[in-house]
Amino acid sequence: MKFNLGLSRQYPWSMLASTYITQYIGVAFILSAAVAILRQQGVALDKLALLNLAVLPLMGKVFYAPLIDKFRLSLQGKYRSWLIIAQACMTGLLVIAGMLDFQQEFTGILITLAVYVFFMSIQDVAIDGLSCKLFDIETRKLASSVQFSGNLLGNIIGGGLILMFYPWLEWQGSLWLLAALTSIALVQIIAFKEPAEVLDYQHTRSSQFLWRDIKVFIKQQKHWFVIMALYPIGSTCGFALLNPLLVDHGWALDEIGFVMKIYGSIIGLFSALLATPLISRIGRINALICVILIQAVALLLMVPLTFGFTGKLMVYGAITVHFIGFPALLVVSSTMFMDKAAHSANKATLFTLQFSFASLLGFLYSSLSMMLAKHIGYSTIVSLGAMFTFGLAFFVYLILKRTAKKAPISPLNLAPTD
Numbered sequence: 329m330k331f332n333l334g335l336s337r338q339y340p341w342s343m344l345a346s347t348y349i350t351q352y353i354g355v356a357f358i359l360s361a362a363v364a365i366l367r368q369q370g371v372a373l374d375k376l377a378l379l380n381l382a383v384l385p386l387m388g389k390v391f392y393a394p395l396i397d398k399f400r401l402s403l404q405g406k407y408r409s410w411l412i413i414a415q416a417c418m419t420g421l422l423v424i425a426g427m428l429d430f431q432q433e434f435t436g437i438l439i440t441l442a443v444y445v446f447f448m449s450i451q452d453v454a455i456d457g458l459s460c461k462l463f464d465i466e467t468r469k470l471a472s473s474v475q476f477s478g479n480l481l482g483n484i485i486g487g488g489l490i491l492m493f494y495p496w497l498e499w500q501g502s503l504w505l506l507a508a509l510t511s512i513a514l515v516q517i518i519a520f521k522e523p524a525e526v527l528d529y530q531h532t533r534s535s536q537f538l539w540r541d542i543k544v545f546i547k548q549q550k551h552w553f554v555i556m557a558l559y560p561i562g563s564t565c566g567f568a569l570l571n572p573l574l575v576d577h578g579w580a581l582d583e584i585g586f587v588m589k590i591y592g593s594i595i596g597l598f599s600a601l602l603a604t605p606l607i608s609r610i611g612r613i614n615a616l617i618c619v620i621l622i623q624a625v626a627l628l629l630m631v632p633l634t635f636g637f638t639g640k641l642m643v644y645g646a647i648t649v650h651f652i653g654f655p656a657l658l659v660v661s662s663t664m665f666m667d668k669a670a671h672s673a674n675k676a677t678l679f680t681l682q683f684s685f686a687s688l689l690g691f692l693y694s695s696l697s698m699m700l701a702k703h704i705g706y707s708t709i710v711s712l713g714a715m716f717t718f719g720l721a722f723f724v725y726l727i728l729k730r731t732a733k734k735a736p737i738s739p740l741n742l743a744p745t746d
Contacts, residue, residue, distance in 0.1 A: 339467065343516035343520055344471065344475070347455050347478075347516075349482040350418070350448075351451065351452055351478070352486060353509060354444060355486070358379055362379060365494055365499070371431075371434065379438065381438070386452075389680050390677075393679075396457060397676050397677045404522065405520075407454045407455070407457045408458070408522040410451075410454040411454045411455060418451065418510050421443055423504060425440045425441060425503050426501075426502070427500065428440065456675075456679045461670070461675055469603070470604045471663075472659040472666065473600050476655050486506065488593075542681065545668075545678055545681075549668060551727050555724055557689055560689050560693055561713060562623035562624060562713060563657060563690065564690045564691075564693040564694045564697065565713035569697060569706055570630070570646075577636060577638040591647065592651045599652050600658070603659035606656065613724075615660045616657075622652055623653040624720075625649055626646060626650040627714035629642075630710045630714075633706075662683070665682040668682065669682070
């Protein structure tokens, strides 16, 4: 089966970066800056809790993805069309939210932001599908680095810088600035020309049976799904406990916000960028094992914190190692997601399926670790997490190395390639 793309080697790196930045600008603003801003203006806590509902559309990405893969809109390009519509709606909705009074029209703001997140999730799926289409096996690792460094930069802007400049910008100025930043990506997407796919009959026909393709994909990648079900434990079981742990030991909220949001994100930005040369140097499988081991070390460094040793040096050390490992883990795993999805007609669906599966389990592990910590203590959870993560690195080595030796490279089995 042949699958050819008429691709230019001039990749749209600037468009990719700005689009991934805008993904997290709005979400970071909703979950971090907006909560602080509205609370300062006297909005009740029960109302602020409703802001979390605005990001619920992100949970539906795996259901939007098949529609984005299946339906081509009237604008040029399969994924470009969806990106233009999503980005234009995101920009407009931020402008509308800025025009609403949060004292009198809080419900309207909540609905507007929820619709904004819906279009942002469509943009997320479409840009991931486009990345799988555009980038070859050598450039996917850099594309993944751009993705997660862009997300982290968006997190810094939307969750940190906007909050810092809010006294001058105020509500309307903050939302309109976010809209202006989002429109930069829109202009770049409009100027971009998406290359056409050349699919043979067999591949075109198989795209009509999406759910069968998904079932076949999961069956062929069953070992990979086992790994995806396990590796989020190392990156979530300790980090989820860090905020309440620091509060319990007397850290001020502004100190916690700085070390977690600003300092951690800056370290993570460099980690995401440096993941590309790591993958190039040692290959995908070894890079995945390496970053899992770094996560295990981060958990070990957290163990003294759980016993009350929460001086700045100890805390900053643990957070530094965590943010060295976690964004790099996202880049490596995302590169492997792209490898597996790239040779299917349903690129956005298969990429989103893998990413959503790992992300959902990460959220579940975070919640579970908090519940268990209440009964058996911080130290037990973190210590068990560290031991499990060291064991997981060995398990990944055995599974992926064996899979790489047994399985030939095929459209649905490409991740073992280094």
